[in-house]
Amino acid sequence: ADVAVNAVIALLLEDGEDASALDGADTSGGAAAPAPTADAPKAAPATPAAPTAAPAAASGDRVIASPLAKRIAGQQGLDLAAISGTGPRGRVVKRDVDAALASGTGKAAPSAASATTGASAPAAAPTPAQGDPVFANMPEFEAVANSSMRKVIATRLTASARDIPHFNISIDVEIDKLLAARKDLNGRDGADYKISVNDFVIKAVAVALRRCPDVNVSYTDDAILKFKRADVSVAVAIEGGLITPIIKDAGSLGLAAISAKAKELAGKARDGKLAPEEFQGGTFTISNLGMFGVKSFNSIINPPQGGILSVGAGEQRPVVKNGALSVATVMSLTLAVDHRCIDGATAAGFAKELKAILEDPIQLLL
Numbered sequence: 001a002d003v004a005v006n007a008v009i010a011l012l013l014e015d016g017e018d019a020s021a022l023d024g025a026d027t028s029g030g031a032a033a034p035a036p037t038a039d040a041p042k043a044a045p046a047t048p049a050a051p052t053a054a055p056a057a058a059s060g061d062r063v064i065a066s067p068l069a070k071r072i073a074g075q076q077g078l079d080l081a082a083i084s085g086t087g088p089r090g091r092v093v094k095r096d097v098d099a100a101l102a103s104g105t106g107k108a109a110p111s112a113a114s115a116t117t118g119a120s121a122p123a124a125a126p127t128p129a130q131g132d133p134v135f136a137n138m139p140e141f142e143a144v145a146n147s148s149m150r151k152v153i154a155t156r157l158t159a160s161a162r163d164i165p166h167f168n169i170s171i172d173v174e175i176d177k178l179l180a181a182r183k184d185l186n187g188r189d190g191a192d193y194k195i196s197v198n199d200f201v202i203k204a205v206a207v208a209l210r211r212c213p214d215v216n217v218s219y220t221d222d223a224i225l226k227f228k229r230a231d232v233s234v235a236v237a238i239e240g241g242l243i244t245p246i247i248k249d250a251g252s253l254g255l256a257a258i259s260a261k262a263k264e265l266a267g268k269a270r271d272g273k274l275a276p277e278e279f280q281g282g283t284f285t286i287s288n289l290g291m292f293g294v295k296s297f298n299s300i301i302n303p304p305q306g307g308i309l310s311v312g313a314g315e316q317r318p319v320v321k322n323g324a325l326s327v328a329t330v331m332s333l334t335l336a337v338d339h340r341c342i343d344g345a346t347a348a349g350f351a352k353e354l355k356a357i358l359e360d361p362i363q364l365l366l
Contacts, residue, residue: 065092072097076148098155101148102280149241160303167339168298171351174328175314178361185255193256197331198234198288201311202258203364204357205286206230206251212350216283217306219341233282233302234262236269243269244302246282255364286311296332306341309354310334331358 063080065073069092073080076097083100085092146154178200185195209216209230218225230251233244245265247258268274285302290313299310312332319328333354337347357363 063092064090066094068094069097076101076151098152099280101152102276147240153241156303157300160300164301164303165339166298166301166336167342167344167347169335169337169344169347169351170296171333171335171355172317173331173333173355173358174319175331175358176329178358179314179329181361193259195255195259196262197290197314198286198311199255199259199262200358200361200364201286201288201309202232202234202247202250202262203253203255204354204361205284205309206232206247206253207357207364207366208350208354209284210251211353212346214346215307215337215342215350217341218283218304219306219338220304224341227283229283231281231283233279233285233305234265235285235287235299236266238270238272243274243279244282244285245269245274245279284308290314290331296334298334299336301336301338305338307335307337307347307350310336 064085064087065080066087070080072078072094073083073092078097078100080092083092083096084090085096087093087096175197178197182195182197182200185191186193213226216227216230218227229249232247232250234247235242235244245268247253247261247265250258253261265274265278268278282302282305284305285299285308287299287308288311289297290311293313295315296312297310299308301308310333312334314329314331316327317330319326319330333351335347335351335354
């Protein structure tokens with residue numbers, strides 16, 4: 001059969017997209033994308049570099065984007081022309097839209113009508129579909145619209161739980177020596193710092209990653225990326241969500257420097273003043289709920305990282321040493337790794353190294 005020029009005969013999906021992404025997709029054709037004038041790039045070296053974003057399209061230029069990226073951008077009021085694409089030939093894909101949402105960039109310019117009036121009509125509050133049996137017998141409720149941050153969190157964590165095979169290891173760490181060292185450091189005359197247990201954990205994780213480099217990795221379809229330094233992300237609860245500011249090259253910093261940087265970043269996170277480079281990236285994440293009295297918990301890996309450490313509360317527990325019963329302050333840690341790039345024995349070796357460092361914190365000086 002004859003096919004009209006520029007008629008759409010197929011739509012291709014990116015990784016992570018499904019057929020529902022085609023709902024409402026533009027199938028009317030349009031001008032074909034110009035063919036690239038440069039020769040096709042030669043094969044990349046064995047270790048792939050991170051994808052480089054193509055420059056955002058100038059106003060009026062046709063933007064190449066995946067159906068899912070178009071749909072999310074439309075729902076969030078983003079201007080695709082203002083988003084740099086990292087897909088083939090500069091195509092804007094879902095990860096580019098997610099990054100724009102997280103950083104607050106790419107917002108569409110106000111329409112002519114709203115520019116004239118100086119304000120736009122408020123968005124209607126979301127309500128469940130009429131007759132939806134799920135809500136038919138529920139009590140009265142208030143529908144709170146999902147913020148852009150909440151949608152990004154939901155999208156990323158759902159993808160992580162679905163696509164990454166999590167492998168979990170739990171260990172108990174006796175921290176009495178660590179607590180004594182902390183008390184000694186914080187009690188010194190003229191000390192202008194207050195080191196926390198979490199600061200010790202950040203430093204210990206960075207040292208353990210240096211000793212176990214096969215855990216400081218990220219999985220890609222073509223290669224496992226082994227990072228040359230430990231940039232440790234630390235989960236911080238903020239109003240309406242969660243963010244993970246980064247202690248960069250934590251292994252090269254002392255405890256006082258880590259403490260100061262962690263406090264600075266946490267304050268900026270709660271004030272909404274983090275720069276994108278202060279929370280985008282990181283090679284490993286720490287999530288600590290010990291201050292809430294939580295004994296242990298499992299975390300979801302923060303992609304594209306290869307691992308995350310869940311830190312529980314330190315509490316006094318009975319322990320047996322040399323056949324005798326005694327009491328020690330014990331903290332439970334749970335390590336989750338991406339089993340595609342980190343094997344069980346490798347994860348166990350990292351956990352063993354981390355335990356040894358925390359139970360003998362003088363190793364942090366090595």
